[in-house]
Amino acid sequence: EIVMTQSPATLSVSPGERATLSCRASQSVSSSLAWYRQKPGQAPRLLIYGASTRATGIPARFSGSGSGTEFTLTISSLQSEDFAVYYCQQYKNWPFTFGPGTKVDIK
Amino acid sequence: QLQLQESGPGLVKPSETLSLTCTVSGGSISSSSSFWGWIRQPPGKGLEWIASISYSGSTFYNPSLRSRVTISVDTSKNQLSLKLSSVTAADTAMYHCARGYYSSSRWYHFDFWGQGTLVTVSS
Numbered sequence: 001e002i003v004m005t006q007s008p009a010t011l012s013v014s015p016g017e018r019a020t021l022s023c024r025a026s027q028s029v030s031s032s033l034a035w036y037r038q039k040p041g042q043a044p045r046l047l048i049y050g051a052s053t054r055a056t057g058i059p060a061r062f063s064g065s066g067s068g069t070e071f072t073l074t075i076s077s078l079q080s081e082d083f084a085v086y087y088c089q090q091y092k093n094w095p096f097t098f099g100p101g102t103k104v105d106i107k
Numbered sequence: 108q109l110q111l112q113e114s115g116p117g118l119v120k121p122s123e124t125l126s127l128t129c130t131v132s133g134g135s136i137s138s139s140s141s142f143w144g145w146i147r148q149p150p151g152k153g154l155e156w157i158a159s160i161s162y163s164g165s166t167f168y169n170p171s172l173r174s175r176v177t178i179s180v181d182t183s184k185n186q187l188s189l190k191l192s193s194v195t196a197a198d199t200a201m202y203h204c205a206r207g208y209y210s211s212s213r214w215y216h217f218d219f220w221g222q223g224t225l226v227t228v229s230s
Contacts, residue, residue, distance in 0.1 A: 001170070034216035036154075043203055043220035044154065055218060087154055091207075091215055095169045096144075098154040 002026050002090050004099035012107040016077050021102045023071040023088035032092035035064055035073045038101075039084045047086075048073065078104070109134040111204050111221035119228050125194050129187040129204030129221055136185045137162050142207040142214055145178060145189045147200040148223070155200075157189065161209060194228045201225050 003026040013019045023033070031051040036044035046055040048064035051071055061076040075082055083106055088099040115127035127145070136143065144159035158168045158178040168176050177190040187204050202224055205217040 032215075036217075043222050044217075045220070046216060046218045049208075049216040049218075089154075089156075089216070094167045096156040096159070096214075098156065100153045 001095055002029060002093055002097050004088055004090055004097050006086075006088060006099035006102045008102060009100070010103045010105060012105055013078050014107045015080065017107075019075040019078055019082070019104055021073040021075075021086055021104075023066075023073070023099050025069045025071075025090055028068045029090040029092035031067050032090055033064075033066070033071050034089045034091065035062075036087045036089065037082070037084050038087065039081070044087060075104075109206060109219045111206065111219060113202060113204050113221045113224040115202075115224055115226065117225060117227060119194055119198075119226060120230050121195055121228055122193055125189070125191040125198065125226055125228075127189045127202055127204075127224060127226070129189075131185045131187065131206075134206075136180055136187065137182050140209055142209040143178075143180065143187045144205050144207055144217060145187075146203045146205055146217070146220075147198075148203070149197075149200045157191075157202075159207065159214065160187070161214075167214075196228050199226065199228045 005024045007022045033051045035048040038044040052064045063074045085101045110132045112130045119125045142161045145157040160166045160178045175192045179188045204221045206219040208215040
């Protein structure tokens with residue numbers, strides 16, 4: 001099983017600032033990596049797939065990078081709706097696995 | 108726009124079987140570009156993939172749950188189902204169904220999610 005880790009566990013950022021979230025896989029997942037945002041009381045929403053492709057309707061302030069075992073999600077200018085929990089997920093191998101999440105809260 | 112809606116009992120007794128249904132609207136559960144999955148989230152915790160099934164019936168299960176889980180599709184009703192047997196308090200969670208993108212025999216990301224249904228295991 002591929003183990004996904006995320007850092008930091010919590011990130012405190014001021015509105016309008018940049019946020020950089022990291023995700024690491026225990027073995028290479030190539031570019032089979034997705035990022036999701038989950039607001040309280042809501043289902044996760046797909047942000048990025050293929051490590052760097054924005055999903056439909058996702059604004060350009062979200063960008064993903066990386067391949068192999070190291071990945072980054074960057075939010076260029078945090079909006080109020082971006083204060084949430086972010087999960088990475090690999091879909092290279094079964095079982096699909098998620099990272100533990102990074103909570104982005106207001107500084 | 109594809110929509111997924113989970114349904115099932117909110118309370119299940121320990122040792123019993125949890126049965127959930129996900130009704131898909133706005134698209135066909137038999138689409139060759141789709142696969143389907145169940146993901147759960149214990150209160151205050153992270154996401155755990157449970158199982159997935161393709162339009163052709165191929166299934167994959169989380170090894171940690173494999174012995175207790177069955178995933179299936181009813182194409183006539185456009186529904187996805189999950190059965191989890193011998194439940195314990197550790198199975199208390201929000202259960203989400205989701206659609207995954209499938210292409211050229213490869214399984215990709217989950218792009219549509221249901222809001223989830225909370226299942227509590229308690230006597």
